[in-house]
Amino acid sequence: MGRLNVTLCGIELDNPVIPASGTFGYGHEFAEFYDINVLGSFSCKGTTLAPRFGNETPRIAEAPAGMINAVGLQNPGVDAVIAEELPRLAQCFHKPILANVSGFSMEEYAAVCQKLDSQPQVGWLEVNISCPNVHGGGMSFGTDPAQAAAVTRAVKAVTAKPVIMKLSPNVTDIVAVAKACEEAGADAISLINTLMAMRIDLKTRRPVLANTTGGLSGPAVFPVALRMVWQVARSISIPVVGLGGVSSAEDVIEMMLAGATAVEIGAANLVDPCICKRIIEELPEVMDRYGIDNLRDIIGGAN
């Protein structure tokens, strides 16, 4: 194994760098900028059972050191993902991906996961119970430990692939939600999704986003995400995938010291399309600077 290799739920990654869902489409936009096979893996755009247009626009607002989005899970639906997006992805990416799944009911989560379970390109199912931008679904499953556990069980019942439950930071006690998922059979936890936020336009005196509120991401949220990864990682025994504002090789190492086995990079991809490639290239030099021989040795090192 090389210096950057890590193992996530039994699948070996060349490095821990994984573009986060919703910031990397289905991969091919980025393949125009670089060979995306340098990535450890990537998490595809959140997929639901039926096609969704998502929220009305504006869906994007700027924030100090970050951005707020309220896209609302726009996606072509799982059948189109399987019929069109995955074959297109196969032309530019040859490693297992995290298939990110969203839903508005237990049945929908299970149905989407069941369809994706048969896809050889899918290495892990990342189940999003934390989208702050849709109503009657998404985050409501991730704010109650009992509901989070129920979604976990529903998904585990229909798939043999490792299940990563993606948690919301918009809760009082994220450790309780993580533990509930672990007890229900989750293979890993990823966190954090975005923090609920909003902006108001001073000229119109109205919210900037058509959805009124959205999710804050970017460097602004990194210390919050790091704290939650640290809290969760020391409280459970399954792996943690850390994300939230990660923008540099140093941030990746910090997340891993907090307890992350792998690290997702989100908003940074949207402003710097080559950032994941650059982070992977810079990691060995930054590891040298801090006396790190192998990344897998530092996971949870601060705990």
Added chain:
Amino acid sequence: MKQSYFTVVENTPLTDTVVRMRLRGDTSAITRPGQFVNIRLEGRFLRRPISVCDVEGDVLTLIYKVVGGGTEQMRQMPVGTQLDLLTGLGNGYDLTEAGPNPLVIGGGVGVPPMYWLTKQLVAAGCKVTAVLGFNNGSEIFYVDEFRALGAEVIVATVDGSVGVKGFVTNALAGLDYSYFYTCGPEPMLKAVYRAAEGEGQLSFEKRMGCGFGACMGCSCRTITGNKRICKEGPVLRKEEIQWDD
């Protein structure tokens, strides 16, 4: 699409709020008028999308309006500033359907992308009529530059201080044209859509996240399905447009 560094070689005010910036760099990814670039600014998280006004060799011309903190920061930039640009974004205008005498219609900051389009249409042998709309005489820019390209230019101002009084649509009556191309604020696009005869292409503006198709921040519905303004747009054909209201 390409990410590369450009150097500011000119940053000249054209009016109180409109500025022309020229940059030198690798323009090879910019293939069509109507495309845009996305500019990274120090201290701002999101890039600023600006339409391409002209490309001559390795010199890129942008004309932008100062509307907020980001564009104000651009106005202050001295010659020699290095900027990180994503270039070759968006589909741009399709010139193949222009016919012998196309009409180009630009309003306000929708005027700049019509300049390179007009230049290419003239070079292709078209007889171009350009209708350029502004709020008032003090906001007019680039009329002489369009005339220098060989276009017949009609100016419209909302306050009537120069040219036809009213909106660009008030200047369309009686014009004979084979096809139309337009860019401007959405109310103007809607008015042109209703007033202009025949087929044409309209360029839209929307608040964007990434500018290259990854975030789904700027999606719109069309007759032919959902489109990303930054990727399958910003130029849409008249027949595929589906207005939200």
